[in-house]
Amino acid sequence: MDEITGWLMDVYDHPQSGIVLWVIADTGQRLRLLMDFPITFHAAGDFKLLRAAWSFLKGRAQLARVKRRDLFLGERDVMQVTLDENTTLLRDLQTQFPEIDYYDADIPTSLRFIAQTNVHLLGRCRLTLRHERVLDIQPLDSPWQLTPEAIPLRIMELAPNTDPTFRKPGRLKVRMGRREYFLEMEPLRPFLISLQSDLSRFDPDLILTEHGDGWLIPGLTEWARSSGLPLDLNRDRERGIQTRKANSYFAYGQTIHRGAQSHLFGRWHIDQRNAMLFNEYGIEGVLEQVRVTGIGVQDMARKSPGAGITAMQMTTALRTGVMIPQHKQQAERHKTLADLIRADKGGLIYQPIIGVHKDVAQIDFASMYPGIMVHHNVSPETIGREDAGQGLIPQSLQPLLEKRLKFKELLTSLDERDCQYGIFKSRSAALKWLLVVCFGYLGYKNARFGKIESHERVTSISRDLMLQAKETAEDMGFEVIHMYVDSLFVQKEGLRQKQDFEPLLRAVTERIGIPIMLEGIYRWVCFPPSRRDARIAVPNRYFGVLTDGSVKYRGIEARRRDVPLWVKTIQLEILKQLAKARSLDEVPARLPEVDQIVLRARRDLRNGLVPLEELVVVQGLSRALEGYKSPSPAARAAMQLRSAGIDIAPGQFMRFVFVRGKERVRVWELGLEPKMVDVKRYYAILERAVDGLLCGFKRSEVVTPVFWGRAAL
Amino acid sequence: MGRTVSTITQYLNETEATLSDFRRALRRSDQYIFDGIFAAARKHITAISQSDSLLPFETVLLAIMLEQAKEIAALRHELEQRRDG
Amino acid sequence: MEIFPVMKPGLLILSFVQEVVPNLIVELALRGPVTVLDGGNCFPAYRIAQLIRRKSTQVDAISKRIFIRRAFTCHQMLNLLETSAALSQPHVLLDPLATFLDDQIKPSEAGRLFTLCLQHIERIQLSAPVAILLKSVIPAEKEFLLTNLCERADEIFAHTAPGQPREQQLDLFQGL
Numbered sequence: 016m017d018e019i020t021g022w023l024m025d026v027y028d029h030p031q032s033g034i035v036l037w038v039i040a041d042t043g044q045r046l047r048l049l050m051d052f053p054i055t056f057h058a059a060g061d062f063k064l065l066r067a068a069w070s071f072l073k074g075r076a077q078l079a080r081v082k083r084r085d086l087f088l089g090e091r092d093v094m095q096v097t098l099d100e101n102t103t104l105l106r107d108l109q110t111q112f113p114e115i116d117y118y119d120a121d122i123p124t125s126l127r128f129i130a131q132t133n134v135h136l137l138g139r140c141r142l143t144l145r146h147e148r149v150l151d152i153q154p155l156d157s158p159w160q161l162t163p164e165a166i167p168l169r170i171m172e173l174a175p176n177t178d179p180t181f182r183k184p185g186r187l188k189v190r191m192g193r194r195e196y197f198l199e200m201e202p203l204r205p206f207l208i209s210l211q212s213d214l215s216r217f218d219p220d221l222i223l224t225e226h227g228d229g230w231l232i233p234g235l236t237e238w239a240r241s242s243g244l245p246l247d248l249n250r251d252r253e254r255g256i257q258t259r260k261a262n263s264y265f266a267y268g269q270t271i272h273r274g275a276q277s278h279l280f281g282r283w284h285i286d287q288r289n290a291m292l293f294n295e296y297g298i299e300g301v302l303e304q305v306r307v308t309g310i311g312v313q314d315m316a317r318k319s320p321g322a323g324i325t326a327m328q329m330t331t332a333l334r335t336g337v338m339i340p341q342h343k344q345q346a347e348r349h350k351t352l353a354d355l356i357r358a359d360k361g362g363l364i365y366q367p368i369i370g371v372h373k374d375v376a377q378i379d380f381a382s383m384y385p386g387i388m389v390h391h392n393v394s395p396e397t398i399g400r401e402d403a404g405q406g407l408i409p410q411s412l413q414p415l416l417e418k419r420l421k422f423k424e425l426l427t428s429l430d431e432r433d434c435q436y437g438i439f440k441s442r443s444a445a446l447k448w449l450l451v452v453c454f455g456y457l458g459y460k461n462a463r464f465g466k467i468e469s470h471e472r473v474t475s476i477s478r479d480l481m482l483q484a485k486e487t488a489e490d491m492g493f494e495v496i497h498m499y500v501d502s503l504f505v506q507k508e509g510l511r512q513k514q515d516f517e518p519l520l521r522a523v524t525e526r527i528g529i530p531i532m533l534e535g536i537y538r539w540v541c542f543p544p545s546r547r548d549a550r551i552a553v554p555n556r557y558f559g560v561l562t563d564g565s566v567k568y569r570g571i572e573a574r575r576r577d578v579p580l581w582v583k584t585i586q587l588e589i590l591k592q593l594a595k596a597r598s599l600d601e602v603p604a605r606l607p608e609v610d611q612i613v614l615r616a617r618r619d620l621r622n623g624l625v626p627l628e629e630l631v632v633v634q635g636l637s638r639a640l641e642g643y644k645s646p647s648p649a650a651r652a653a654m655q656l657r658s659a660g661i662d663i664a665p666g667q668f669m670r671f672v673f674v675r676g677k678e679r680v681r682v683w684e685l686g687l688e689p690k691m692v693d694v695k696r697y698y699a700i701l702e703r704a705v706d707g708l709l710c711g712f713k714r715s716e717v718v719t720p721v722f723w724g725r726a727a728l
Numbered sequence: 729m730g731r732t733v734s735t736i737t738q739y740l741n742e743t744e745a746t747l748s749d750f751r752r753a754l755r756r757s758d759q760y761i762f763d764g765i766f767a768a769a770r771k772h773i774t775a776i777s778q779s780d781s782l783l784p785f786e787t788v789l790l791a792i793m794l795e796q797a798k799e800i801a802a803l804r805h806e807l808e809q810r811r812d813g
Numbered sequence: 814m815e816i817f818p819v820m821k822p823g824l825l826i827l828s829f830v831q832e833v834v835p836n837l838i839v840e841l842a843l844r845g846p847v848t849v850l851d852g853g854n855c856f857p858a859y860r861i862a863q864l865i866r867r868k869s870t871q872v873d874a875i876s877k878r879i880f881i882r883r884a885f886t887c888h889q890m891l892n893l894l895e896t897s898a899a900l901s902q903p904h905v906l907l908d909p910l911a912t913f914l915d916d917q918i919k920p921s922e923a924g925r926l927f928t929l930c931l932q933h934i935e936r937i938q939l940s941a942p943v944a945i946l947l948k949s950v951i952p953a954e955k956e957f958l959l960t961n962l963c964e965r966a967d968e969i970f971a972h973t974a975p976g977q978p979r980e981q982q983l984d985l986f987q988g989l
Contacts, residue, residue, distance in 0.1 A: 346893040347883045352876040356858055357780045359733040365774050460885040550767035733858040782862040782872055
């Protein structure tokens with residue numbers, strides 16, 4: 016018997032029985048270990064059906080009659096089934112007996128493992144081994160630590176020199192640690208031999224690629240096979256590479272495209288081009304999410320944060336003895352017409368006062384919705400019950416919320432130049448994303464424990480809290496300029512420094528119980544009116560200059576994906592110019608320079624001096640090409656690609672430039688010349704963007720002359 | 729998850745749409761004022777929504793009256809300033 | 814277009830005509846409690862309130878007779894029907910097939926679940942009339958769901974009768 020300590024990297028099913036664990040030992044060895052791991056699930060429902068299911072399973076699994084808790088139905092008599100081997104028995108059972116309610120039947124193995132052993136993924140642990148068999152495993156740290164011991168990961172990066180969708184790459188950039196070099200991909204044999212040599216010598220834990228999911232990994236596998244050469248992408252030689260197909264689906268009101276995936280065993284593969292939010296928080300963020308959710312690295316990098324929240328709920332359920340239903344869902348309890356109108360609302364949105372305002376503080380509640388869920392114990396099973404203990408959802412969220420708040424505090428006290436700052440920032444951002452989606456997963460239709468009443472309770476409480484915050488501010492003499500779900504813009508004559516707003520923050524936090532923090536103080540902030548009618552305000556659209564001179568903006572062109580870079584750059588230049596005004600009174604003096612910026616921009620465009628890349632518009636294809644009655648610009652672009660032999664799925668993004676003539680758009684990848692550009696169209700886009708900024712300075716309202724506005728429209 | 733009940737913003741848009749024939753037959757300058765009436769209502773979308781009214785148009789009218797009252801107060805104030813000033 | 818006179822216990826009535834349903838719900842509410850099961854997230858709350866106002870001054874009291882429950886997935890739809898007691902009040906189902914059209918639900922599974930739903934509808938039908946509004950376009954592979962439903966119907970309303978004036982009253986101020 017041996018005892019070792021190290022980090023747990025991954026857990027997955029062994030093809031026959033039990034699980035495979037990958038551990039980075041403190042000795043530096045990467046170990047593949049095996050562990051017995053029986054899987055238990057439960058079945059409930061019609062007694063006759065259960066009896067038949069029992070007969071079906073007899074001799075092939077361990078069976079027992081037990082009482083277990085359904086979150087909504089309370090204690091239920093269920094059949095407990097324990098499988099020692101990883102066979103298709105469960106699937107066969109479900110095909111034979113679809114009418115049975117199945118519980119705990121589709122839980123990811125890593126979550127079962129974590130609930131049972133308390134060892135979390137990427138956590139430090141102590142293992143008792145006999146050869147490669149794990150007899151015992153003990154956790155040595157907690158996922159809620161802010162600064163876990165850093166894992167000595169070996170990362171290999173692979174990137175082709177061109178985008179394989181449009182042009183066949185000729186070289187592969189390889190980076191391992193500090194070394195970086197280029198491998199010619201032809202001729203094939205030396206290329207594969209060289210890559211294999213790197214793989215075995217460097218033995219990476221993580222292969223970070225570009226275009227790996229859909230092209231490089233499947234490609235390498237195929238080329239190695241047809242050349243008869245070894246290529247050990249997997250460390251686990253007993254497994255092949257797991258591939259998943261690409262698909263498009265409709266969710267959250269839009270068509271989303273998920274690319275193909277290539278998963279490795281024994282090491283991780285992440286394709287930077289196919290990883291969710293990788294730009295937001297990078298590998299440190301992904302690892303942090305894995306730590307707290309229990310979803311494996313390769314899955315977490317590709318899935319939306321919602322999967323992480325579901326995983327946390329499942330783990331909490333497993334730990335507290337609540338059965339996790341596979342399909343069964345609770346429908347809404349009845350509401351009268353008045354009940355429905357009262358309940359079916361979103362967050363509180365207060366129309367902004369149009370125009371420019373000076374010395375305005377933006378104060379935000381930290382993670383408001385999760386805060387409400389925890390603080391007010393909002394959970395599907397606690398609705399309407401005063402005496403309920405802490406609900407499942409708050410229980411699963413509380414440690415996450417606390418860790419995020421601790422990170423936020425830590426970051427405010429750290430210097431930005433501290434070498435740890437970047438890592439903490441990524442981890443904090445990763446947790447923020449988990450929290451941001453957890454609200455949707457309260458009522459989300461595919462949530463395991465979803466109930467729309469809990470969703471409605473949270474928004475109801477949030478609206479009330481916002482009104483309380485407004486009252487507190489107004490009681491203290493502030494004017495509330497704008498409110499948006501969890502954020503307030505407040506102003507009081509004479510107040511313009513951080514300390515000035517502290518009494519307000521304290522008062523609100525005390526009254527409401529959820530921390531509210533100062534996001535920033537604007538020297539001036541502008542809420543531009545609607546383009547439709549200058550008397551109509553637009554929520555959550557603003558731009559302004561903070562006290563440190565930096566510019567902040569929301570809802571304007573500079574934020575939008577479908578606006579060309581050229582326009583965004585000009586808008587930002589104008590903003591910077593306006594930001595030079597140290598106070599609102601100095602702004603008019605900046606306007607002539609702004610006019611110059613616009614004139615120069617138009618001249619550059621006219622004379623073909625704008626790099627074509629900056630004129631590219633990015634727009635998603637919302638449906639299959641056949642579904643368009645009159646094609647959108649994105650659809651036109653997709654049609655051009657299709658004629659060139661490249662197929663595009665709904666949800667994918669088109670990159671194109673507006674051109675003169677009947678063509679209207681030219682897809683970027685097919686190339687174009689400067690003289691083709693539809694200059695007038697770009698003038699119009701620019702004008703809209705510029706006007707959007709300046710109109711706020713031309714109009715403002717103190718008391719509204721709404722009805723008799725000057726005829727100068 | 730689905731929002732089932734229209735938002736007040738949607739409700740105002742739909743109401744304006746049912747009045748489109750009325751609006752069309754107005755003079756251009758009157759149309760501007762007409763649009764202003766709805767812009768006035770839009771300033772108080774939150775309050776209208778919070779009132780949980782089964783018949784929101786009643787509350788919409790109240791919001792419009794509120795804006796008119798503000799305008800009268802502003803005009804009165806300006807008038808007094810000019811008289812005294 | 815008169816569905817209302819046809820609503821009697823024991824009967825299942827289908828309508829492909831959207832406009833008649835708010836009126837039906839209101840006519841039923843004027844006479845007693847009515848349950849609306851919304852499977853298509855299409856319950857027109859304000860429209861119903863407006864219609865009540867056109868027919869009565871007791872908007873509050875009458876609106877309290879309308880009981881709404883929503884389902885956002887087919888499993889919730891089944892649960893809605895499973896937990897619906899067979900009361901004597903009429904039931905109106907709005908677009909119950911909508912939740913079965915999700916790509917993630919295979920046709921065989923949709924069929925199995927919907928059959929269970931139909932059994933519950935039959936149970937409810939025994940004590941009260943049931944009207945079903947059908948709205949969503951059904952893809953070919955799930956059309957059999959609609960066929961099964963139509964086979965069970967006692968009456969089907971498919972077109973507006975010719976010569977009926979379209980209701981387009983400006984009812985903002987009516988009875989204010």
